[in-house]
Every structure is written in C-alpha cells, then in structure tokens.
Amino acid sequence: MSDRSGTALGNGTVDVVVIGRLSADIYPAQLRTALRDQRSFTRYVGGFAGNVCTGLARLAVSTAIVSKVGNDGHGEFIRDFLLREGVDVGWLGVDQTLNTPVVFCEIWPPDRFPLLFYRTPTCPDWELTANDFDLEAVANAPVLLASGTGLARENSRRAQMAALEGHQHTVIFDLDYRPSFWQDAAAYRDAVAAAVPHADIVVGNEDEVRAATGLVDPRAGVAALRAAGPRILVLKRGGEGAALFEGDRVIEAPPVKMEVVNGLGAGDAFLASFTHARHGVRHRPAPCKSGRGYRRKPDPLLGSHALPERPGRGRRIGAVIGRLDTIIPRV
Numbered sequence: 001m002s003d004r005s006g007t008a009l010g011n012g013t014v015d016v017v018v019i020g021r022l023s024a025d026i027y028p029a030q031l032r033t034a035l036r037d038q039r040s041f042t043r044y045v046g047g048f049a050g051n052v053c054t055g056l057a058r059l060a061v062s063t064a065i066v067s068k069v070g071n072d073g074h075g076e077f078i079r080d081f082l083l084r085e086g087v088d089v090g091w092l093g094v095d096q097t098l099n100t101p102v103v104f105c106e107i108w109p110p111d112r113f114p115l116l117f118y119r120t121p122t123c124p125d126w127e128l129t130a131n132d133f134d135l136e137a138v139a140n141a142p143v144l145l146a147s148g149t150g151l152a153r154e155n156s157r158r159a160q161m162a163a164l165e166g167h168q169h170t171v172i173f174d175l176d177y178r179p180s181f182w183q184d185a186a187a188y189r190d191a192v193a194a195a196v197p198h199a200d201i202v203v204g205n206e207d208e209v210r211a212a213t214g215l216v217d218p219r220a221g222v223a224a225l226r227a228a229g230p231r232i233l234v235l236k237r238g239g240e241g242a243a244l245f246e247g248d249r250v251i252e253a254p255p256v257k258m259e260v261v262n263g264l265g266a267g268d269a270f271l272a273s274f275t276h277a278r279h280g281v282r283h284r285p286a287p288c289k290s291g292r293g294y295r296r297k298p299d300p301l302l303g304s305h306a307l308p309e310r311p312g313r314g315r316r317i318g319a320v321i322g323r324l325d326t327i328i329p330r331v
Helices: 048-057 072-087 136-138 154-166 185-198 206-213 217-228 266-279
Strands: 016-019 022-029 041-046 065-072 090-096 102-105 115-118 143-147 170-174 203-207 230-237 242-245 249-252
Touching: 016 022, 016 048, 016 154, 016 217, 022 072, 022 185, 022 217, 041 048, 041 266, 048 065, 048 072, 065 072, 065 203, 072 090, 115 242, 136 154, 143 154, 143 266, 154 185, 170 185, 170 266, 185 206, 206 230, 230 266
Parallel strands: 016 065, 016 143, 022 102, 065 090, 143 170, 170 203, 203 230
Antiparallel strands: 022 041, 102 115, 230 242, 242 249
C-alpha cells in the first residue's frame, strides 16, 4: 500500500516520474579492502530510482518515485531520506512480505567497484503492479524515466510496460543492464526490444548497447536501437565522454578529467543532470544549467554516490559528464 492522498503526482505538479529499482546501499569505510575484511559501513539510498530521484530533487526538479520497499527499517530509512530530499513518495508502496533489498560493495579506485546484490529471487520493487499507482497521473507527467532492470521480473515488467505504453509526453529509458538479474542475455534483449519503441530517448553505455542488441560494435548497436523508434540516443563512454545521436547528427561531448574515488552512481547522476538540462524546471528556478555542476557528498569514502548537489552543500569536485548544455537539444 502507499499513501495516495494529496500527492504532487496526483494533483499534476510533478515534472518527472521515476519508476524502478530501490535499495539500501551498504558502503564500506575503507578503500581497497575486500568485503571479508571490512568492519564498518555506512548506509545510503541506492538503486536506479533512488539515485535519479535524489539527483533531480537536488537540481530543484519536482520529482515523484513509483516503486516499493519492504515493511522494515531499511524501507523506512529510504522513505525518510527521499522525503527529506523533496521527492514525492506518495506512490512508494510497502510490500508486507518481502524485505527491502540491500547492496554491498568494495571500492578499488579508479575503476573496480564490485557489487553484491541481495534482491533475488525477487524483492518489493520487482513485485510492483499497475494497481500500486495511478497510471493516468503517470501518463500525464511531462517526463517518465524507466530502466532495464524494471523489466527483469514479470510483475514489474507488466507495470512498467503499462506506464511506458500509456505515457503522453517524453519517455526516457535507461538500458541499465545488470547481468545477474537476468536468466540470460537473450531475455534482456527481448525485454528491451519491447520497451524501446515506447521511448523518446534511450541512454546507455557501450556494454549496455551491446547487451541490448547483441552487436559487438556499439555504433551498429546505436543504429539498431534508433531504428526501433527513439528520436535520441545518448551513448555514455566513461573516460571518453558521451555522444548524442539525433537524426543525422552525432554530437560528441569530451570528458572532463578528474580523480575517480568511486564511480558507483555516476550513471544515475548523468541521467538526472541530462534530464534537468534538457527539460528545465516548470515551478522553481534551476540552480544548475547543465551537467557540468556535479558535487559529491562531503566524504568521498562514505558518500560515494556521484549525485548532483544543491548549491552551498557538499564540496565541488568538478564535472562528471562534460558539457551537456552543448549537446542537449530542446524540442
């Protein structure tokens, strides 16, 4: 069940709805240390929906989440955190049987961050159904953000597909491929093939494009995905920057060089800032005009999600994704 009374989503004042994965992320206090040797951890809100909602809210975008947590302390922690960040949690449901998933990680800078997921065989957000939220309200939101991991189980796949099929405005679909969530790569490809035609914009990295299409060459994969219907595809290339494909145009965004402490969450930060930069804000002045203004939480060992930060909070460490204002068309 969820608290459905008086939500911003229900009264039409939400700019962006994010549907999908949530977790309590248990991050270690030490770098370059195996999980078996870790002794102290700090808990954060994670998962595609948790990270992207937080990033959007910190960029002053009116945002609602559609997901589920367990009836436990981790679920309460997630709800409280998102409320403090300004996210509408009216459609954050509570599963009375399943526990909120948790995720552990190791941090080996600059590019190795192994994750250990506790969410199989299923978890609350994978048991989301179309009865858990108002499809009409979601359909009327200006922007809907969804991801590939929401397609990994039957109930959430049906709910997410209903939201995608009924949406009336802009749909942004993040490929978000996690191999351990799927029976095999073919199952992921089939699910993505059904979802992509309903998207206006698709975002993914090179490995995700390969997984979604079965094609080795990412550029060929981009062409295959675009042929399915999306007007725009954004290819994230890590240290090589990003590229935006629209019509006959290919716009390259060079990387901004910086020291990497922990890359976990950077893709979700990318998506939050991309969405903010492209669509702007209806109700409040935007504190950031592009994807250049990322801030990490104050302690890089403990606050390792690379999420946008409100002006005056945290410590600026430079741009994560480059000059999005130069590559994002507004239509």
